[in-house]
Amino acid sequence: MFTGKTLVCKDCGMEFEFTAGEQEFFAEKGFTNEPSRCPACRAARKNSRGREQGRFAGGQGNRPNRQMYEATCDDCGQIARVPFQPDGSKPVYCSECFRNYRRYAD
Incomplete structure (x- = not known):
């Protein structure tokens, strides 16, 4: 069984809870590492990566229009x-x- 544990975010230094449910989800997906960022920093990082790579809604980004x-x-x-x-x-x-x-x- 999994029990909740407190982790420290490597970006902001704040503590966050890695719940038993999240641990079970990670195990089901085959993830072996615990999260190193709190949910807020994970979301901010994901959002900034999308902008850097030109991805927005639908993942189309700055792709030129296709010839139809x-x-x-x-x-x-x-x-x-x-x-x-x-x-x-x-x-x-x-x-x-x-x-x-x-x-x-x-």
């Missing part, structure tokens, strides 16, 4: 916008038909 191509959906006949140049070797689906196709394929 228009094609006719092979299922419903509507216009489909796809991120590749269709060459006729594979079917092309609009977003809704692709979503439906994926749902049944799984």
Whole structure:
């Protein structure tokens, strides 16, 4: 069984509790090291890493816009916008038909 323990954050020096539940979660995930940062410093570090690498909501960051191509959906006949140049070797689906196709394929 796990019991809560007090740890010291290596960034801010404040004490924080590593609860029994958190220890159990770490063990289930196979983590062998205890956390070295308090929850607030972990969140601040995670947030700053995302900004440094240009990641924001959805992980798109500063990625340039993709070139999109228009094609006719092979299922419903509507216009489909796809991120590749269709060459006729594979079917092309609009977003809704692709979503439906994926749902049944799984």
